[in-house]
Amino acid sequence: MAFYFDHKHQKLDDPAASVDKPGAIIAVWFVILLGVIATIGVSFAHLGDSALIVHMLISVVQVSFVGYYWMHLNKADSLTWLTVGSAMFIMLILFAMPLSDYLTRFLGGM
Amino acid sequence: MSANEGALKHHFEDIEQQRGAERLGMWMFLATEVLFFGGVFLAYTVYRIWYPKDWAAASSQLNVLVAGINTVLLLTSSLTITFAIRAAQLGNRKALMNLLAITGLLGAGFMCFKAYEYNQDYEEGLVPFCKNFGEELVHDPDDKDHSHAATTTFNQQWEKKGIAPQRIRLFMSFYFIMTGIHGLHIIIGIGAIFYLWYRAYMGWITADRYVGVEVTSLYWHLVDAIWLFLMPLLYLAGSHHSLHF
Amino acid sequence: MILQTRFFPEQASELAWHVDNLIWVLSAVLGATGLAVYAVIAWFCIVYRRKNPGELGFAPTPRILGSHKMELAWTIIPLLIFLAFFGWGAHVYNMALHPPADAPEIYIVGKQWMWKVQYPGGQRVIIGQNSLEYSKEIGGEGYFEGVMVLPVNRPVKIVLTSEDVIHNFGIPAFRQKIDAVPGRYVSTWYLPTKTGTYDIFCDQYCGTNHSLMVGKIMVVEQNEYEEWLDGKWKTGPGKNAVDGSLAHQGRQLFQKLNCIQCHDTQKSKAPVLEEIFNTRRPIKGGGTVIADENYLRESIRRPRAKVREGWEPIMPHFGPDKVSEEELIKVIAYIKSLKKGETPVRTEDWVAPVGGNTQSPDDPKPKSADPKVPDPKSGAGEQK
């Protein structure tokens, strides 16, 4: 007997229910491959420094496809989402706050 | 339930609780991994903002073709391991074993290309941990006919273009640290996959006991995802005019 | 020993007064809070102590689970108090960071384990207690503890950097400290309000003799200060080396290092450097930079990193082997002081060696910083 007190977030763990369709898996693969081609293409398009942003946007899209379909976030319970969310949140802090120092250092002060 | 008795470890109430725990544990571990790479990504970002010119120049020394091939290999391996889960869920042992084997081999292929690339960097004197950094003789890109022998060194070319060699060195050390750590993860992943293959071979993975495959695939997908960020950051930091082999 | 211990530390600068007020109000408020909590705890412990301590089992106590009103109260009230502290603290910090425009600049270079102070007039003092280490730095001019001297009631700007590792230039009597970060300039300022001799500490751990990277700062009257600048009045054996203002020494270096070969009036190969300080300049490949100390520094150490628009990256880079931190400071001081039409002609012949005492009267120098003439604006003349 198992007791989950976040059971309302807990999807019943039935293997047969969580089998992917082959088509879906392959479709995701194609999407990500397109992303790779786009990434390489961008770097030939002389965007200069803004290429960085475009690259990162493409990568984020690719990775969210991987996470949502291949890592089965689409079938995950809210606890898994919470874990992913908190990791992303700390990542955000880790980038935003040091950069708030680096990008304003030359300004001196008011 | 009887089929589950074996898989059920003594301290869990039932197989479902155990699956939940193992899956959650892997996700937590992945969160840790993300932060682990996050630190070095931050360091990279800071210097890329400070030294865009130098890092573009350094990045254009790297082998984009190999990087592209590696990306495809890794993506395909992620594809196959996703199919492996499916096979496990459907209890198709043969397919499971084959898919796992393919996944592992694709990973191994990735590492082979990586080794080739490291070796190439070493021969071009682009390894920052070696004395010969930037000192190898290379053809001067300015004189179009490559008739006469290599005359100049990277250091000279960088000096001429007003690029500080120690910043190139900084980039290259980031390149080796990042790809090195990532490669280490790949090797661990390959090990895990072949252990899974062994368990599949022994028939310990069945339709209701596939969580091992699932958590391993989660790990493998994360390694893949990190590569999707590394590739543009390291190999495509500068705008390319021609593929450099 | 007890008598040596002052109850309150000296308050020798304007900022010290502000910081002390802040600290004491903080301590009063927080101390009161703490004591109140202690009083309540003590009261409860006495009044509600278990009457027969032997018995551990059932003791009738009320079942109190909490109160949202009180939770809200002691969440919001402390927060507001803390935010008030933040505001006040930020105000003091802001004050400490921004010097008045006319403050003369004193350059300090930290090095394991000494401070090298350079005055606008070119006077140099080396502070630190491990004399053996720095005797060579001052050309073996004997062993003595240098003393940094400042005039009372006159603001001075301090520009700090370090040759090796991170140091921290702190003066408790001024209630102020700042890290000396290698590879860049950081600045702060003082307004001494009280004559006397105070401690200088290195507050950032910097190695074996970290605790010997200390010295004295002496705040004196204006006239004493000028006598000291002239070298008439000594703070110790040895001499205050004076060979023309910092900017003048920079000028000599400017020629000695052949900067003049390109940065000349003919605009042959490189831009003229007159009055570029703190102006915004376009750079090759888009973007602009403000030509502040850190940019000038980078443009000497790594000239080709950010090249001025319309010029070729041909300037060789001057590493620490070619130009030491102190020399770099001099050149920058010169570039900052460079007015329209002051660029020397390329054919100007012999220049004095840097560092020696070149007191020859025929030595060309900007008169504003002639050490022979006590000049109240000494150093301020260097400003644009």
Added chain:
Amino acid sequence: MSTATEHEAHASHEYPAHPEHVSYLKDGWSIWSWLFTVDHKRIGIMYLVMLTIFFGVGGTLAGLVRANLLTPSGAIMDNDMYNKTFTAHGVVMLFLFLIPSIPGVMGNFFVPIMIGAKDMAFPKLNIASWYVWMIGASFAVFALLTGGLDTGWTLYPPYSSRSSHSNVVPGVFGVFITGFSGIMTGLNIIVTIHRMRAPGMTWGRLPLFCWAMYATSLIQLLATPVLAIALTLLMVETGSNALGVPIGIFDPALDGDPLLFQHLFWFYSHPAVYIMILPAMGVVSELLTCFSRKNIFGYTAVAWSSVGIAVVGFLVWAHHMFVAGISYYAALLFSLLSMFVAVPSAIKIFNWTSTLYRGAISFQAPMIFALGFLVLFTVGGLTGIPLATLGSDLHLHDTYFVVAHFHFVMVGGMVLGYLGALHYWWPKMFGVMYSDFWSRIGAVLICVGYVTTFTPQFWLGYHGMPRRYPNYPAEFQYLNVLSTAGYTIQAAAFLLIHTYLIASFFTGKKAGPNPWGATGLEWVAESPPITHNFDKTPVVVCGPYEYPLNLTQTGEKADVR
């Protein structure tokens, strides 16, 4: 099906069946039954043994530091030796004692029992974490014994990477390894609390110690990897300098930025302060309720303030860098956020105080430790405010004021919490009771010792005496001597405590399952508990602190039995 039976064989050989009703101490006597155990209780005890040793080492080093500061010119050591001593003190105390202390011992031992589980979610990972920690510790100890480390525990480059010629790489590598052990323990505890709770153990009935351990583990999981990568980069730079091919990742001479290391380092090391203090806070919540026979005042507030500290604690690290040359605006931002992190601690203090209201308070040793925690941690917390305020930090930064502040938090807070927990759960862990009289004396002595040691240092700091100075202006001597005197009191108290605790094994009277009449699930189990903690999975019917109703969480009567 054949495969299943095969696997059953495989699995049962993984987990040999345990004889019922044998205390975990009597369940196997060989040394291997300890070294290869997967029992969370035994692992906790193994942590306890090693931590006690390292705490002794760190304390001795502290004694050397204090002794050297008796005279202005350094009484017993030269500068180099002093630098290595305080570095060793910092590294041993932080990475080998404070960070693994309560999570390693009480976390491992009691979290599963308190939530009514048979074991941690990943027993093998659990024992692995101990071994990993030992490997890291041995690297660190090796580095400290062979030539030592003279960088200070903060390891700032470029000094550590370029200028210091001591065992930076092995030392840093040791710290790097211990980090992974922390991650393993944290992961284990989080998953255990999420997935292994007994029937009826809702989040609202979770003991506050578990809440605190949950928050702690959250920080360990999400902050430690950043330290790991920072140390990796530092090792690469230091190594490259040693090899003569310098790479300037943090070295300005080669276009690196030393502040980047400080950012990455404090991104971990400030939350690490909460890794150290949060478990102690959890313990105090248990002790105060038990010894005043009261429900905790404001359960939800105390529980969520732990999580709040964990989250906001990530946003404030750069208040360690106000004078380090960071941008003016970043300084403002971090100072503002630092004010927010002070609030949850205040909430806890107020709630704990109100918990005492109308209680039936008795003053056994654990309660004295808890009250000592309240007093000392209040000082530590309040003196943090002047350091988070920009204007006053200008003066107090890197002085003894900082030293006193974080010792009040870590020693006065964490160590008191640790000792309180040890005294509270000692009968449960070993089934014996220590001397009541001597334990009270010891507890009081400790608190007196702390106050005399660290209060003078606030004054030293305000007068501007910098950290890490073996020699100092003569006028500071008076206060330094006072501080050293305080240290001797502490040392005596620690010796006393260890004496009577060890003596309790031989002379102590046998303790019942519930010597304090406490209500937590751990007091329903035998003392010492059997290998699987409970005969049958307990069913929780009420909140953790029903002292007024005198009910344990299983609904039994909570009197001494």
